[in-house]
Amino acid sequence: MSVISVSHLTKRYGPVLAVDDLSFDVHPGKVTGFLGPNGAGKTTTLRILLGLAAPTSGSATIGGLEYRLLADPVRQVGAVLDSSTFHPSRSAAQHLKVIATATGVPFRRVGEVLDLVGLADAAGRRVGGYSLGMRQRLSLAGALLGDPGVLVLDEPLNGLDPEGIRWMRGLLRSFAAEGRTVLVSSHLLTEVAQTVDDVVVLAKGRAIAETTLADLTERSSVTRARTTDATLLANVLLAAGIQVRLIDGSTVEARSTSADTVGLAAAAANIPILELSRHDEDLESLFFDLINDRQEVTA
Amino acid sequence: MNATMRLVSAEFRKLFTTFAVPLSVAIASVLAVASVLIDAVVAGRAGQPAIGSAASTYQMLKIGAVAVVVMLILGILAAGSEFRHRTIVPTLLATPRRARVFVVKVAVVALFGAVFGAVIFGLGLGTVDGVLAAHGIHHLPAAVGRMYLGTVIASACFGMIGVALGALTRNTVGAIVAAIGWTLFFEEITLNTVAPHLEKWLPVGASIGLTNPPAPSVLAPTAAGVVLAGYALAMLVAASRTTIRRDIG
Numbered sequence: 210m211s212v213i214s215v216s217h218l219t220k221r222y223g224p225v226l227a228v229d230d231l232s233f234d235v236h237p238g239k240v241t242g243f244l245g246p247n248g249a250g251k252t253t254t255l256r257i258l259l260g261l262a263a264p265t266s267g268s269a270t271i272g273g274l275e276y277r278l279l280a281d282p283v284r285q286v287g288a289v290l291d292s293s294t295f296h297p298s299r300s301a302a303q304h305l306k307v308i309a310t311a312t313g314v315p316f317r318r319v320g321e322v323l324d325l326v327g328l329a330d331a332a333g334r335r336v337g338g339y340s341l342g343m344r345q346r347l348s349l350a351g352a353l354l355g356d357p358g359v360l361v362l363d364e365p366l367n368g369l370d371p372e373g374i375r376w377m378r379g380l381l382r383s384f385a386a387e388g389r390t391v392l393v394s395s396h397l398l399t400e401v402a403q404t405v406d407d408v409v410v411l412a413k414g415r416a417i418a419e420t421t422l423a424d425l426t427e428r429s430s431v432t433r434a435r436t437t438d439a440t441l442l443a444n445v446l447l448a449a450g451i452q453v454r455l456i457d458g459s460t461v462e463a464r465s466t467s468a469d470t471v472g473l474a475a476a477a478a479n480i481p482i483l484e485l486s487r488h489d490e491d492l493e494s495l496f497f498d499l500i501n502d503r504q505e506v507t508a
Numbered sequence: 509m510n511a512t513m514r515l516v517s518a519e520f521r522k523l524f525t526t527f528a529v530p531l532s533v534a535i536a537s538v539l540a541v542a543s544v545l546i547d548a549v550v551a552g553r554a555g556q557p558a559i560g561s562a563a564s565t566y567q568m569l570k571i572g573a574v575a576v577v578v579m580l581i582l583g584i585l586a587a588g589s590e591f592r593h594r595t596i597v598p599t600l601l602a603t604p605r606r607a608r609v610f611v612v613k614v615a616v617v618a619l620f621g622a623v624f625g626a627v628i629f630g631l632g633l634g635t636v637d638g639v640l641a642a643h644g645i646h647h648l649p650a651a652v653g654r655m656y657l658g659t660v661i662a663s664a665c666f667g668m669i670g671v672a673l674g675a676l677t678r679n680t681v682g683a684i685v686a687a688i689g690w691t692l693f694f695e696e697i698t699l700n701t702v703a704p705h706l707e708k709w710l711p712v713g714a715s716i717g718l719t720n721p722p723a724p725s726v727l728a729p730t731a732a733g734v735v736l737a738g739y740a741l742a743m744l745v746a747a748s749r750t751t752i753r754r755d756i757g
Contacts, residue, residue: 260604261597262755277604288601294594296526303525304598311518311602313509351598 212390218267227253229414242401243394245411251394283312287352288361292344297337322350341368359390378404398496412500429495432463435484445478519616536578540571540632548639562649572659572719575628579621579663583670588680606752617667625663658718665740672743
């Protein structure tokens, strides 16, 4: 059963369609990557999900309810939308105590989350003097304050150093392993490829892929066939519904298929195969292909 | 503690964990005491009423404007800085019921404004008392109590007007510049010169009816209180509508 459900969500800002009939689900026990280039509509979608913006139409719910209707939002959902939502003259501890006071979370939890994100030593310092990485950690501390079952994080790796990125990945994985639901947005697939189980890829406000990372990786591999008549082989494969690309006069590249399929199709058409090889394209290229071609992929 | 009381407590915590409040108290205290002392020094000179006269004591106690203007700025900061520093995001994530957040913020700033007005006027009054005692005078004119209460009410109202301005503009610097421009330059200098009979009906003019001694050019305290509360209410209604409806970008 999905925890986060976005259904036919549309958001229009004047003439600009920021989110266009977007639907996807996020499941518990998994880290779901919400991916797309800058301006694809990721942050707008998350803002609507978190009750900060109103949809033009459609809905975005958590546990079946709109955010504003949640009985105890900080204990149900932890969210990081941007890394600078602090008054510069408050300390990290004061910032968290404001949220804790408003929500009835005990103050001892403030120390616990500051410890968890590695800011215990800087807890009394004014946030105005914090680095971007420290602000990112403090944002996360705020999200974890109510020990929620759902985490929604917008570009959480921005500003983190390599050690911080590794730490964040571990944290997200352990969260999912505990059966919690994690939705993480990023404009870089490779940035989250080591962390996510599922992916929702967004381009121009629409979901162009909603699948598992394993499936996406599978799709990122190509089979190359060297033959005597590349054009003929390409047409045969195309007729079989396989995506192909002519590399040169003798080589055809087939995507999202196996070497067996290509070999058998060539044999059936009596086209000699001189060489057959499998190549793994990098994920980022696939990601760019996806968002540029806007081909729809579903699991 | 129920949700509303927790929110009240959180709003007070916000107020007291930035530099704005201690700085405002310090500035207003210094200005109020300095204003009293300057009036005491010039009393009896160059046509000014002599120390001990009701007119002189009233002149020294025209310090309500200090509390009022400082509360206006504090109110703007209390609401505007939520947008300026984007703390509105964690605020609304913790409490998505925007109407409740807005009402509580207004109530907390109004309550703080009342106490602030009482403290600043009290400080000025203490200074006046000291000045008069040094001259062997131990009585105060009749309207002082009313001016004290008027300052408390006007400070609370201007705190609320500040919250409305901060929430409407979402721009602390712009709102403060506009507010100072309005109070000081438009109402006090321009309008007071060009059309003085209109000024008493405007926010600053009405606050003078509350904070200053009775005069033919200002509204009677009750009317002034009603007019000022009316402005505060109208602006709060406008601000609440936008605050509750607008997207947080």
